[in-house]
Amino acid sequence: MASIEDVADKVRAGDSLSEADSHVLETCRDIISLGMLADTIRRGLHGTAVTYLRVFDLELSGVGSAVVPPAAGEVRILETPASLDAAVAAVTSAREAAGQIPLSAFCLLELSKLPEPLPVVLAALKGAGLDLLTHAPLDRLESPEQMLEAVTDAGMQLARLTIDDTPSRAWTAVCRDVAVHQRRLGSIRAFAPLSRNIDRTQPTTGYGDVKRVALSRLLAQNVSTIQVDWERYGPKLAQVALTFGADDIDSVTSVDDQSQGHRRAPLEEVRRGIAAAGFDPAERDGRFQLRG
Amino acid sequence: MKTENIERRVLEGGRVSVADALVLYQHAPTHVLGRLADSIRRRKHPTSTVTYIIDRNVNYTNVCVAKCNFCAFYREVGSADGYVLGFDEIFRKIDETIEVGGVQLLLQGGHNPDLPITWYEDLFRAVKARYPEFRLHALSPPEVVHISRMSRLSVADVIDRLIAAGLDSIPGGGAEILVDRVRRLLHCYDKATADEWLDVMRQAHQRGLRTTATMMYGTVETLEERVEHMMRLRDLQDETGGFTAFITWSYQPQHTELGGTEATGVDYLRTLALARIVLDNVDNLQASWVTQGGKVGQLSLAFGANDMGSVMIEENVVRAAGAAYCMDEIEIVRNIEDAGFVPKRRNMHYEILGDPIFREREVPRMLSLATARADGAAGEAAELRQYPARSRAGRQNRGH
Numbered sequence: 257m258a259s260i261e262d263v264a265d266k267v268r269a270g271d272s273l274s275e276a277d278s279h280v281l282e283t284c285r286d287i288i289s290l291g292m293l294a295d296t297i298r299r300g301l302h303g304t305a306v307t308y309l310r311v312f313d314l315e316l317s318g319v320g321s322a323v324v325p326p327a328a329g330e331v332r333i334l335e336t337p338a339s340l341d342a343a344v345a346a347v348t349s350a351r352e353a354a355g356q357i358p359l360s361a362f363c364l365l366e367l368s369k370l371p372e373p374l375p376v377v378l379a380a381l382k383g384a385g386l387d388l389l390t391h392a393p394l395d396r397l398e399s400p401e402q403m404l405e406a407v408t409d410a411g412m413q414l415a416r417l418t419i420d421d422t423p424s425r426a427w428t429a430v431c432r433d434v435a436v437h438q439r440r441l442g443s444i445r446a447f448a449p450l451s452r453n454i455d456r457t458q459p460t461t462g463y464g465d466v467k468r469v470a471l472s473r474l475l476a477q478n479v480s481t482i483q484v485d486w487e488r489y490g491p492k493l494a495q496v497a498l499t500f501g502a503d504d505i506d507s508v509t510s511v512d513d514q515s516q517g518h519r520r521a522p523l524e525e526v527r528r529g530i531a532a533a534g535f536d537p538a539e540r541d542g543r544f545q546l547r548g
Numbered sequence: 549m550k551t552e553n554i555e556r557r558v559l560e561g562g563r564v565s566v567a568d569a570l571v572l573y574q575h576a577p578t579h580v581l582g583r584l585a586d587s588i589r590r591r592k593h594p595t596s597t598v599t600y601i602i603d604r605n606v607n608y609t610n611v612c613v614a615k616c617n618f619c620a621f622y623r624e625v626g627s628a629d630g631y632v633l634g635f636d637e638i639f640r641k642i643d644e645t646i647e648v649g650g651v652q653l654l655l656q657g658g659h660n661p662d663l664p665i666t667w668y669e670d671l672f673r674a675v676k677a678r679y680p681e682f683r684l685h686a687l688s689p690p691e692v693v694h695i696s697r698m699s700r701l702s703v704a705d706v707i708d709r710l711i712a713a714g715l716d717s718i719p720g721g722g723a724e725i726l727v728d729r730v731r732r733l734l735h736c737y738d739k740a741t742a743d744e745w746l747d748v749m750r751q752a753h754q755r756g757l758r759t760t761a762t763m764m765y766g767t768v769e770t771l772e773e774r775v776e777h778m779m780r781l782r783d784l785q786d787e788t789g790g791f792t793a794f795i796t797w798s799y800q801p802q803h804t805e806l807g808g809t810e811a812t813g814v815d816y817l818r819t820l821a822l823a824r825i826v827l828d829n830v831d832n833l834q835a836s837w838v839t840q841g842g843k844v845g846q847l848s849l850a851f852g853a854n855d856m857g858s859v860m861i862e863e864n865v866v867r868a869a870g871a872a873y874c875m876d877e878i879e880i881v882r883n884i885e886d887a888g889f890v891p892k893r894r895n896m897h898y899e900i901l902g903d904p905i906f907r908e909r910e911v912p913r914m915l916s917l918a919t920a921r922a923d924g925a926a927g928e929a930a931e932l933r934q935y936p937a938r939s940r941a942g943r944q945n946r947g948h
Contacts, residue, residue, distance in 0.1 A: 285888040287850045288586060292579045457915070461886045462843030463850075492813030493843045499578050499814060525809070532812040534578065 260284050267293050273475065278428040281471055287463055294470035294501030297477055306498055306535040308486070308505040308526055309542065314353075319346050322353040328510035330415075330542030331359050332390055336366035340377055343367070344384045351385030358542030359385065360415045364392035364403055374403065378410035388413050388542055393420040393452065394434065401437055408443045415542060416446040416483055416506070421453050422460060427468055431475035438478045445544060446481035446504060447472055450489060450497075465493060466500040473501025481544070486526060495529040504540075505530070549575045558584045558825055561591070569775045573822050578814055585821035585852030592831055593854045598889035599832075599898060600880050602650040602905065603685070604861040606641055607920050608633045608671075612658025614690065614739040618724070618767055620803035620868040622658050626941030631921060632660065634929020635674055642679055645861060648877070648912070649905030651895055652683035654858065656721055659694040659739060662942030665709060667935050668695065672714035684714055685896050688721030689748035690740040698938065703744075704751050711755060717896045718752050720760040720795065726780045727773040734767055734806070746784055753790025758897055761791045761830070765819055766799040766811035774819070778826040785829045792898055793832035793855065796823055797839040802870030813844045817851045824852025832898055837880075839866055841873045846883040855894075856880050862918040876914035877906050 263277045273281075284290055312328035316335045324331055331354040337343045343362065350359055361381070367389075368374050378389075389407055394417050397403050407414050417437075423430055431449075438444045449472040450465055473482050484497045487507040494505060505526060512523045530537040539547045554568045555576070564572070572581065611630040612622035623630040642653060653675075672684055687695070687710065696706045707715075723745055724736055731737035740748070749759050761781045765774050785791050796819055798811040811819075816836070824833055835853040837845025838860060845856065859877050875883070881904045884891040893901040905911055928945065937943045 287847070287887075288579050288582045291582075295577075295579065458882070459842070461883055462846040463883075463887045465843060466847065490841065490843075492816075492841055496813045496817065496844060496847060528809070529812050529814075533814045 260286060260289050264289065264293055267296060267474065275432075278432060278475060281474060282426050282428040287467060287470075290467060290470040290474075291500040294473040295499060297473050298482070298501045298503055301477075301480065302503045304534070304536045305538050306503055306505065306530045306533070307481075307538050307540040307544075307546070308508050308530070309540055310508045310510040310523070311506070312357075312510040314350055316346055319349040319353070322350070324353050324355070324357060325510050327512065328357050329540060329547060330388075331357050333361035334390065336362045340370050340372050340380055343370075343377070344380050347381055347384040347386045358387045360388035360390045360542055361386055362390055364389050364407065364414070365396050368397075368403060374406045375410060378406060378412060382410050382412055386412065388415040391416050391418040391448070391452075393418050394430070395419050395421060395423050400433075401440065404437060404441055404443060408441055413445065413543070414443060416448045417444050417479075418448045419451050422451050427471055428475055431472050434472070434476040435478055438476065444479050446483045447476055447479045448483040448485065448506065450484060452488070454488070462493065462496070465489070466497055469497045469502050470500045491525060491529055495533050498530065498533045498535060551576045551580070555580065555584060559587055563828055564825055566772075566775055566779060569778070569822060569826050570771060572825065573771060573775070573818060578818055581818050581821035581825075582851045585824035586850055588824050588828065589833070589852050589854050596889050597892050597900075598849060598854060598856060598884045598887070599892050599894040599900070600856040600859065600877075600884070601652070601894050601896065602645070602648060602859045602861075602877060603652040603654055604641055604645040604650055605654045605656075605858065605863050606633070606638065607864045608638065608655060608657040609660045609663065610658050610864070610920070611660040611662070613661055614659045614694075614736060616724075616734055616736040616739065617805040618734055618736075618764070618799055618801075619865070620800075620870075621865045625661060625939045627926075629926045631926045632663065632928040632932055633920065634931060635671060637921070637929065638671065638675070639678060641862065642675065642682060646679070646682070648859070648861065648914075649893070650859070650861065651681075651901065652685050652716070654719055655684060655686035656688050656691065656719060659691065661698060661939050662932075662935070662937035662946075664935055665695050665699040665701070665706065667932075669709060669713040672710065676714035683716045683896060685717045685719050686710075686715055688719050689745045690722035690736070692718070692748045693740045693744050703748055707748070707751055707755060707757070711757065715757070717757055717792075718749070718759040720749075720762040720791070723762045723777070724764045725767070725769045725773055726777045727769065730767070730769045730773055742780065746780060749790065750784060750788060753788035758790055758792045760793045760795060761785075762794070763796040763823070764799055765796060766815065767806060767808070775822075775826065778823055782827055782829060785827070789829070791830050792896065793834055794823055794827050794830045795834040795836060795857070796820055797836040797866075800839060800866050800869035800871050804869055813840060816840050816844060817847060820848055820853060821851040837875055838863060838873055839871050842875050842879065842883060845873075845875070846887055849884070849887045849889065855898075856884055856891075859914075860917060861914065862920070864920050867917070867919070872916075874915060874917050877904055877911060878913065881906070
């Protein structure tokens, strides 16, 4: 039976990890060792850089009248309309409002529920000016590979692969699936491993969250970016996750409220948090291009 | 800078110097600090037990003449928002605490000039008469100094009288940073200098009381001053051995005069780990989930903490400054077990009291912490009229 030290040796040597190694990682209670290993991989891929994305969220009802702040690195429509026509109309208006700023919209799962075949839906949205699909919840896609392939075939990019709920199966199995999909498709730019749905009465734990981030970094090394959401999980956990393998922060507000002073403004908080974790902050846009 | 030599010394059980501590904090990666702190925790606590206490954090008054600029809780003498809890209100809080398995009150409050030492003595005696087994972990060193000044008694006499009335132990609040330069900047030098804070603890320890020690970091102190604080505690612990535990938390800036920003979660874990390394003579380190939230609170267990602190039930001070986290016993136990440890209830002396109460009997869930007064009402209880007030507002209020 391999130990965490054996797996660590493999990681440091750049060897691929077996299913038995995954089991060692899954059952490992030593969160510090997991963090160290994940950080080794993360620094090999990204050095000391941590990117962050400033997002301007658009409500469907407000798309037509939206004034997009120039600081936004991505304009995002989260709600998915009930019809393709409505989705195309929303994208058309948002595209106009966004100008040159990358536009992302919708959940792949929700789009797959529209009456039209998914390739038709994606082609229509692409034609209306959509750059990126906002997310695809891996745990809820019936045939993930087929659906992810449809995105690639439509010439679109998926902004992030996500998880809606805590899966009942081992997290290492989820990570290995992500790695397999990526090997076959090569289109997964970012994986956001923390659950989007948060149970307020029994939230996930700090150990559980950072372990999930660390295992994702270790077992899906062919996915460039492991992402955490500043807003959804809060600055403290998001920052700590950076030391457990995450390299990108999503959902930083594009409206920098400076009413309480520069140091307490959201952007400064993010940059200070990244630096305090020992990394160098770098702003990117929705297409993963560095800004300024 | 290389930290390997210091790391090796720590792993071999050696003591770190001021210079070592500074090098570690400035140059060791976060995981390395965690690993060192965890190795010390395992050496001190070889079983997989993580403890917690069920108690209630009661603030008997918010009226305070200290006016620390980092505090969002206090009200000035004569303020319409000022309050002093009545004995009956405190008894009700004790009843509620006992109902959920609680064993003590953590009783602290503002430096209210209109509460003479006899009020504290009467309160303690009344509590002990009604609840003989219930513990009073009460009055931080600056409060003891304040009572000493108000009553014109020595600190030693104040402690003796409070012990005689029922004081069981002293909480380590009001330490902030035990460096007078910092205390002057925080307007807390006058409430107690660093030496005065330490002297109260020394005298308490000499009388057989056990106490805790704390550190609030992230205001105006330098890293050197943070380390100096730890060193002063370590020196006193070498002398008396009276500290049961150390608790550190980050300054909470909202609604305070000082303002500014809160130190980050990684800062917290690094500071906690450094404290575990420096304070090699303090057995127990608590996780401050009330300022860091449950997630970073739980991760503290990998960075040197061996105790999840208190269920708390009520909290007023950090809430006033913007932190509003809550963990009831079920949530604390779930987090301890999820991290691979065995949860045990304890008392202030860190004696194990048993397994989680909610596994023995039904306990109501608690999804938010209570406040001093549920309705937010201000004012004093009627029995205060029998005590002399020093302030003009206090005398008017009591009809003296």
